[in-house]
Amino acid sequence: MQLYVNPSDEVxxxxxxxxxxxxxxxxxxxxxxxxxxxxxELAEELVIAPMTVKRAYDELEMLGFIETQRxxxxxxxxxxxxxxxxxxxxxxxxxxxxxLSRAYLGGLRFSDVVKLLKEADREVTEGRAEKEES
Amino acid sequence: xxxxxEFQNVVRAHRENEPVVDDVSFTVGQGEVVGLLGxxxxxxxxxxxxxxxxxxxxxxxxxxxxxxxxxRPVEVKKRIGYVxxxxxxxxxxTVKELIVFHRFLFPEWDMxxxxxxxxxxxxxxxxxxNTLSKGQARQVALxxxxxxxxxxxxxxxxxxxLDPAARREFLETAIQLxxxxxxxxxxxxxxxxxxxxxxARVVLIERGKVCLNRDLARIREDFCVAMVPRSALxxxxxxxxxxxxxxxxxxxxxxxxxxxxxxxxxxxxxSALLGVDGVHCVRMPLEDxxxxxxxxxx
Numbered sequence: 351m352q353l354y355v356n357p358s359d360e361v362x363x364x365x366x367x368x369x370x371x372x373x374x375x376x377x378x379x380x381x382x383x384x385x386x387x388x389x390x391e392l393a394e395e396l397v398i399a400p401m402t403v404k405r406a407y408d409e410l411e412m413l414g415f416i417e418t419q420r421x422x423x424x425x426x427x428x429x430x431x432x433x434x435x436x437x438x439x440x441x442x443x444x445x446x447x448x449x450l451s452r453a454y455l456g457g458l459r460f461s462d463v464v465k466l467l468k469e470a471d472r473e474v475t476e477g478r479a480e481k482e483e484s
Numbered sequence: 485x486x487x488x489x490e491f492q493n494v495v496r497a498h499r500e501n502e503p504v505v506d507d508v509s510f511t512v513g514q515g516e517v518v519g520l521l522g523x524x525x526x527x528x529x530x531x532x533x534x535x536x537x538x539x540x541x542x543x544x545x546x547x548x549x550x551x552x553x554x555x556r557p558v559e560v561k562k563r564i565g566y567v568x569x570x571x572x573x574x575x576x577x578t579v580k581e582l583i584v585f586h587r588f589l590f591p592e593w594d595m596x597x598x599x600x601x602x603x604x605x606x607x608x609x610x611x612x613x614n615t616l617s618k619g620q621a622r623q624v625a626l627x628x629x630x631x632x633x634x635x636x637x638x639x640x641x642x643x644x645x646l647d648p649a650a651r652r653e654f655l656e657t658a659i660q661l662x663x664x665x666x667x668x669x670x671x672x673x674x675x676x677x678x679x680x681x682x683x684a685r686v687v688l689i690e691r692g693k694v695c696l697n698r699d700l701a702r703i704r705e706d707f708c709v710a711m712v713p714r715s716a717l718x719x720x721x722x723x724x725x726x727x728x729x730x731x732x733x734x735x736x737x738x739x740x741x742x743x744x745x746x747x748x749x750x751x752x753x754x755s756a757l758l759g760v761d762g763v764h765c766v767r768m769p770l771e772d773x774x775x776x777x778x779x780x781x782x
Contacts, residue, residue: 398681
């Protein structure tokens with residue numbers, strides 16, 4: 351899986367990495383048990399400070415998405431943490447309401463929102479769709 | 485964390501009573517990358533020259549690896565790599581001669597790394613220094629500064645005058661070194677995108693004083709600029725007194741105030757304070773924040 355960073359993005363670089371790896375795991379582009387590049391490899395590839403990669407990995411580890419095996423490397427957890435299903439439903443329901451309210455206030459219609467959701471789904475499951483189109 | 489570089493209340497004036505560096509304190513930890521920012525003449529180069537012992541502090545103390553660079557010059561210089569802003573290399577020497585000379589200076593010289601960098605930069609060994617392009621000369625200076633595998637790399641405007649490709653190559657080399665050796669880097673730069681890319685922390689110098697020393701991620705998330713129209717507020721000092729405000733400057737018909745707080749909070753607080761609706765607060769990229777922190781009044 352290819353990662354991108356944009357240093358002038360509003361989101362700090364370490365969070366950009368956290369988000370992309372989380373999306374990769376959620377969208378199954380990163381398989382459970384898959385090995386991630388080392389701090390060193392990723393820092394060199396993206397031309398960022400190794401400390402920034404460490405920070406991203408620490409956060410992902412804390413969230414329970416990846417694990418470090420001493421001397422072997424960093425891997426996607428075999429079983430990523432599953433929140434309780436019914437509470438996840440409640441949370442997503444609340445977020446959906448908020449999302450719709452904001453969209454309607456901004457002048458979007460329901461069909462626009464559905465279209466955007468489908469786009470987001472493609473991005474999460476297939477990787478940066480918007481990048482490939484352009 | 486152990487510090488590789490420590491400035492404590494450092495004062496240095498080139499002329500009497502005109503300090504260029506005025507009570508500066510900050511540290512660089514092992515393996516840390518710190519960007520030194522500030523306007524021209526703010527004191528960045530002087531700080532770097534103090535760090536390597538080219539200048540004596542007149543007050544306070546400078547410590548590299550716990551040693552005073554001016555008292556223990558050899559021990560300190562062995563562990564530091566330094567590329568000056570306008571590195572003067574002997575004009576008529578060849579690249580090869582210069583490298584051989586450095587090999588003699590540093591017993592720890594790493595021939596493998598030298599070869600690797602020469603290949604990578606496709607360095608013309610037989611060329612004389614004065615026939616090199618600016619980018620090539622910088623590459624030679626970098627090679628001479630890193631092949632003894634320093635624990636601390638001091639780069640004064642490493643990107644000055646380089647095209648984007650050469651700059652990227654320079655950064656990649658610095659990062660590789662950092663990765664391999666865990667070296668710390670202190671670099672001054674006006675290229676904010678470079679600082680944002682490889683820096684983990686920034687120290688902003690204004691008129692010889694540290695005016696900001698923060699983690700970059702924190703600046704990204706917890707800093708914002710509030711824009712208040714002058715029509716809503718006559719006196720900018722009101723903003724200066726607001727909690728979390730770092731600086732206020734006037735810009736055409738509005739006040740721009742930098743806050744160390746997320747924009748949502750600042751917007752709510754200022755709206756209540758000034759009795760106006762929805763004060764506009766935004767997060768800013770480093771470049772804009774730099775202008776807000778040290779830019780002039782308009």
